Amino acid sequence: MVEGAGTANELFAVVGAAACNEKIQKKKNRGNIPRREKPVLSMLILGLIVTSCLLAPWVANHDPAGFYLTALNTPPNGEFYFGTDALGRDLYSIMFYGGRTSLAIGLLGAAIIALIGTIYGCLSGTLPDRADAVMMRIAETGGSIPTLLMVLILSAIIPEKNIITLSFIIGITGWFGMARIVRSEVRQIRNCEYVLYARSSGGSFFYVMWHHLLPNFLSAIMFVVVSNVSTCITMESTLSFLGLGLPVDVLSWGSMLSLANRALIMNTWWVIVIPGLFLVVTLLCITNVADYLRREVNRQPSHL
Amino acid sequence: MVRRLLLLVLCMFLLSIIVFFMARLAPGDPLQSFYGDALELMTEAEKDAARVRLGLDAGLISQYVHWLGQVLQGDFGLSFKYKMPVLEVMKPLLGNTLLLGFLAYLIVFGLATVLAVFCTLYEERFVDKAICKIGTVSYYIPGFWLGVVMVLVFSVNLGWLPSSGAYDVGRKGDVLNRIQHLIMPLFVMVATHLWYYAYMIRNKLLDEVRKDYILFAKAKGCTRTEIVWKHCLRNVAPTIVNIMAISVPHITGGTVVVEAVFNYPGIGNLAVESAKYHDYNLLMVTVLLTGMAVFVSSFLAQTINEEIDPRMKDMEAVRW
Numbered sequence: 001m002v003e004g005a006g007t008a009n010e011l012f013a014v015v016g017a018a019a020c021n022e023k024i025q026k027k028k029n030r031g032n033i034p035r036r037e038k039p040v041l042s043m044l045i046l047g048l049i050v051t052s053c054l055l056a057p058w059v060a061n062h063d064p065a066g067f068y069l070t071a072l073n074t075p076p077n078g079e080f081y082f083g084t085d086a087l088g089r090d091l092y093s094i095m096f097y098g099g100r101t102s103l104a105i106g107l108l109g110a111a112i113i114a115l116i117g118t119i120y121g122c123l124s125g126t127l128p129d130r131a132d133a134v135m136m137r138i139a140e141t142g143g144s145i146p147t148l149l150m151v152l153i154l155s156a157i158i159p160e161k162n163i164i165t166l167s168f169i170i171g172i173t174g175w176f177g178m179a180r181i182v183r184s185e186v187r188q189i190r191n192c193e194y195v196l197y198a199r200s201s202g203g204s205f206f207y208v209m210w211h212h213l214l215p216n217f218l219s220a221i222m223f224v225v226v227s228n229v230s231t232c233i234t235m236e237s238t239l240s241f242l243g244l245g246l247p248v249d250v251l252s253w254g255s256m257l258s259l260a261n262r263a264l265i266m267n268t269w270w271v272i273v274i275p276g277l278f279l280v281v282t283l284l285c286i287t288n289v290a291d292y293l294r295r296e297v298n299r300q301p302s303h304l
Numbered sequence: 305m306v307r308r309l310l311l312l313v314l315c316m317f318l319l320s321i322i323v324f325f326m327a328r329l330a331p332g333d334p335l336q337s338f339y340g341d342a343l344e345l346m347t348e349a350e351k352d353a354a355r356v357r358l359g360l361d362a363g364l365i366s367q368y369v370h371w372l373g374q375v376l377q378g379d380f381g382l383s384f385k386y387k388m389p390v391l392e393v394m395k396p397l398l399g400n401t402l403l404l405g406f407l408a409y410l411i412v413f414g415l416a417t418v419l420a421v422f423c424t425l426y427e428e429r430f431v432d433k434a435i436c437k438i439g440t441v442s443y444y445i446p447g448f449w450l451g452v453v454m455v456l457v458f459s460v461n462l463g464w465l466p467s468s469g470a471y472d473v474g475r476k477g478d479v480l481n482r483i484q485h486l487i488m489p490l491f492v493m494v495a496t497h498l499w500y501y502a503y504m505i506r507n508k509l510l511d512e513v514r515k516d517y518i519l520f521a522k523a524k525g526c527t528r529t530e531i532v533w534k535h536c537l538r539n540v541a542p543t544i545v546n547i548m549a550i551s552v553p554h555i556t557g558g559t560v561v562v563e564a565v566f567n568y569p570g571i572g573n574l575a576v577e578s579a580k581y582h583d584y585n586l587l588m589v590t591v592l593l594t595g596m597a598v599f600v601s602s603f604l605a606q607t608i609n610e611e612i613d614p615r616m617k618d619m620e621a622v623r624w
Contacts, residue, residue, distance in 0.1 A: 137311075138318075141315050141318055141319070143553075144315075144550075144552075144553050144595075144598055144599065144602060145319065145553060145591070145594075145595050145598065146553040146554070146556045146557035146560070146594060146595075146598070147553070147557055148557040148560050148561065149556075149557065149560065149575060149590075149591045149594060149595075150591075152560075152575055152576065152579040152587065152591075153323070153326055153579070153587060153588075153591060154326075155579060156578075156579040156580075156582055156584070156587060157326060230444065234444075234446050237446055237448075237449075238446060238447075238448055238561060241448045241449075242448075242561075242564050242576050242580075243580055244576070244579055244580060257448075257449065257452075260449075260452045261452075264452065264455055264456060264460055264467070267456075267460050267461070269456060272449075272452055272453060272456055273453065273456075276446075276449040276452075276453065279446065279449065280441075280444065280445050280446070280449070283444045283446075284440075284441060284444055287440065287444055300514055301514075302427060302510070302513050302514055303513055303514055303515070303516075303518040303519050303522070304424070304425075304427075304513040304518060304522075304528055304531065304532070
């Protein structure tokens with residue numbers, strides 16, 4: 001067995017080196033070192049959607065809260081660009097006003113997740129081993145309950161639904177993964193001289209976190225923070241669709257889609273497809289931007 | 305093993321505390337949801353009697369202890385909405401959810417593995433890049449929207465598939481009918497979950513094909529397909545099982561949405577309904593049982609993992 005392993009090693013030394021060289025050569029010749037291109041298209045589309053939502057009063061051509069009773073379930077036409085729904089509301093105008101709510105919930109929810117996750121992760125990372133183990137077990141337990149079920153409980157408990165409470169519900173149930181990432185980053189740097197110096201010279205927990213820990217792992221969590229925006233937007237629309245999120249009269253992409261069941265009976269495709277497409281395009285653009293922020297993993301050439 | 309079992313019990317205990325107190329601290333009088341409009345006709349004395357009967361008069365902690373004692377005996381209390389024991393309400397639905405969840409689980413991981421191997425074999429080629437792009441798009445399409453669009457296309461307009469339910473009235477035993485009702489929910493489940501796992505396995509495999517033993521296998525004369533299927537996949541197996549363990553809550557959450565969209569009579573749909581109608585007792589038990597199922601399956605997966613790869617025993621992340 002030992003002899004066999006020896007031959008194998010020698011064999012590998014010869015074949016392996018040759019193969020490696022060849023591969024590296026090939027890579028160099030092709031010159032395809034992975035380069036990150038700026039997601040220009042995604043940024044453009046995202047910028048367009050965000051600005052039109054911010055400028056909703058100028059972009060919209062109808063009253064978003066108005067019920068045009070003479071034009072119920074009108075397909076897209078020259079006056080109602082995206083058609084009207086079963087209540088006679090102009091979908092084109094609602095889209096931009098609703099986008100404000102959806103984006104606000106996305107940003108606010110992601111901010112809450114980042115805040116809780118960072119503080120919890122830093123605490124867990126800097127505390128002694130035993131406390132760290134307890135805190136991580138708690139985070140793991142929380143993370144292993146399906147998020148949607150926790151959100152269901154919370155949304156049943158909190159009767160009043162507005163942007164703030166909904167972001168709170170989504171944020172408070174989504175920080176477990178974030179805490180774990182922050183914690184593992186903090187563990188790597190917590191014994192660095194400058195951190196020890198800052199702590200021994202009397203820096204408070206939040207001072208050390210803000211000035212010494214955060215700058216070190218910011219790039220590592222940036223990707224997660226940005227993709228959390230799209231997670232929160234999805235969660236809001238799912239909840240509103242299930243009838244547990246924003247009520248129909250508070251405009252958002254989710255509450256627009258909560259009329260989908262009625263639209264199915266009427267077979268009015270535009271009520272379902274158009275808001276959904278807006279949602280999906282926004283989510284994809286955010287993801288592309290987030291992906292750009294991700295740290296590149298350097299891979300050696302494949303042996304295969 | 306014993307330590308992990310203790311941890312399992314501890315997790316369930318924690319979960320039961322959280323769920324119980326959240327449900328009890330909720331606003332709204334439980335009597336209101338139990339009696340509905342009849343509550344207004346009741347006198348104070350009758351209300352008090354009802355509180356005693358439902359066990360709502362004691363302090364929170366003694367309520368919890370009492371409740372826990374009953375739960376351990378298999379008595380989960382009454383559903384306020386259905387006026388039936390919670391387990392009776394859940395029993396006929398459990399099979400439907402298990403069927404959907406389990407099938408989705410198997411298909412997702414079967415396909416994810418095949419897809420990951422395929423992508424690894426054609427790394428950085430056009431096919432791989434195309435699959436990656438399509439996969440990312442599919443992952444970010446909200447499940448409920450995909451479901452509604454499918455109903456719009458295949459039920460409302462084409463009329464090929466039924467839009468809701470688990471079977472047509474009176475055809476419970478008809479396998480073909482069941483399959484018809486399962487196609488769309490399963491498709492949505494698979495489409496929205498597949499890429500997440502395929503991508504994880506793909507990345508793991510890509511790390512694996514950069515290891516030295518691949519060169520040796522190549523020198524031995526194995527073909528590329530053989531190397532990936534026989535050597536790499538075996539080394540990645542514990543990771544896949546690990547991912548499968550972590551994925552249980554993710555997929556369970558997916559069934560909730562899909563069941564609600566397709567009005568599929570299952571536990572997820574029940575959870576949404578009970579959250580809507582403030583039926584806290586039912587919601588609590590649903591979450592509790594789902595949570596327990598998740599804990600137990602992740603416990604099982606870790607145990608299986610140690611069987612596959614004994615090194616895992618020493619690699620447990622957190623030591624007590």
